[in-house]
Amino acid sequence: MGTAEDRHGAVSRRAFAAALAAGTATAMLGGCSPGAPGTGDDGVDEDEAVARAYTFLDRRVDEAAGGTRQGLPRSYTGGWMETHHSTVAFTYDVALTVIAYCARGADADLRRADALAGTLLALQDGDPAGDGRIRQSYASGRVTAADGLPAVAAADSFTGAQAWTGLALLHAHRATGRAAHRTGALRLAGWIQDHTASATGTPGYTGGLPASGPALTWKSTEHNIDVAAFFGRLADVTGDRAWADRSAVATGFLDALWDADGPAFWTGTGTDGATVNRSPVPEDPQSWSFLATGDARHAGSLDWALGHLAARDGGFAGVSVSDADTSKVWFEGTAHMAAALRRRDGDGDREEADRLLATLREAQAHAPNADGYGIVAASSDGLRTGEGDTLYASLHTGTTAWFALAARGADPFLLD
Structure with missing residues (x-):
């Protein structure tokens, strides 16, 4: 397969069918940067748009948790996902919400970030495996009778969700100083190293x-x-050099999956750990690679994505999930690109990032199922990821958090 399964809220048809039978739509997923939003040139006040995005996140967090740790915000509201009973909190989306709160850093933001991080730690501590892992998603608004914590929705433990949760805990540690957040991140890192490190291929x-x-x-x-x-x-x-050495192993994998002729990153490998998976080619490795590493050798991946994944639909222009379907705009990926272009900051990058952010502000106001606060996942229903999954025009905490980060010039892969 070579890529993350059903990440970023893409709904697997067979997984979703099984979830419907249980009455819940489940799926599987994958200190803070300073900055402040500027003034948009599209007639929409960017400061106000970002403030509204945070209001959307506040509402989802408070709806689920009521200011306590016993709850995680549901990832989707409105549209197809609402109709099909999706009350799932994807761990990836929760992690992004924590990081977005740390990026703004107001007192209320840090209280919510600390509470969410506390819930993730409690779920880690209470997991029946007892080995430091976190699960792909949890039920929002429904807690277990035994401990009052969210029930598991999808029990998979994919590597990307572990890493994103660890990043969120490190952001929370930097913002609050709580040692427990760093300890939880270390446990997640140990789980990744123990269960997924591979020299095969x-x-x-x-x-x-x-x-x-x-x-x-x-x-x-x-x-x-x-x-x-x-x-x-x-x-x-x-200060432990071992983690830097292990980071270098993952970075070496990126180098091996780089196609200089693209220039772009291939998706991953097959089950042998060696055969390169060349289809579909997704957006997130193109933008996340530069956000995570800042490696100028691979900076051309952003241009590849802007050219090969360009999408227009319903008056919106941005990028799609992969080259398998560019008929609709993936708003989360569009925010990835805006954030990465702002970090690269080459000729024309600031202007292109501003154009993408203007698209996201327009989506906040006028996309299908828009409420003026959150941002929907896709410009219209039915965006295929190329992995047998589908995205919908439902309001999404992950997309909204990425917009807030990109507009603030924040990079979630960095602590400052």
Whole structure:
């Protein structure tokens, strides 16, 4: 397979069908940068748009948790996902929400970030495996009778979600000073190293553990980006050189999956850990690679994505999920690109990032199912990821958090 399964809220048809039978739509997923939003040139006040995005996140967090740790914000509201009973909190989206709160850093933001991080730590501590892992998603608004914590929705433990949760805990540690957040991040890192490090084929990190069945042996470029960043930040925080060395293994995998003729990153490897998976080619390795590493050798991946994944739909213009379907705009990926272009800051990058951010502000106001606060995942229903999954025009915490980060000039892969 070679890529993250059903990440970023893409809904697997067979997984979703099974979830519907249970009455819940489940799926599987994958200190803070300073900055402040500027003034948009599209007639929409960027400061106000960002403030509204945070209001959306506040509402989802408070709806689920009521200011306590016993709850995680549901990832989707409105549209197809609402109709089909999706009350799932994807761990990846929760992590992004924590990081977005740390990026703004107001007192109320840090209280919410600390509470969410506390819930993730409690879930880690209470997990029946007892080995430091976190699960792909949890039920929002429904807690277990035993401990009052969110019930598991999807029990898979894919590598990307572990790394993103670890990054979120490091951001929370930097923002609050709580040692428990760093300890939780170390446990997650240990789990990744113990269960996914692989020297077979191209050295790197494999996909993780599904809810049942054997460990995944394919390697995802996106997952290795996540691990490279997480382990690198962990080395910075702890001063332990071993994590820097392990980060370098993941970075070496990226080098091996780089196609200089593209120039772009291939998706990952097959189950042998060596055969390159060349289809579909997704957006997130192209933008996340530069956000995570700042490696000028690979900076052309941003231009590849802007050219090959350009998408227009319903008056919106941005990028799509992969080259498998560019008929609709993936707003989360559009925010990835805006953030990466701002970091690269080459000729024309600032202007292109501003154009993409203007698209996101327009989506906040006028996309299908828009509420003026959050941002929907896709410009219209039915965006295919190329992995058998689909995205919908439902309001999404992950997309909204990425918009807030990009507009603030914040990079979630960095602690400052």
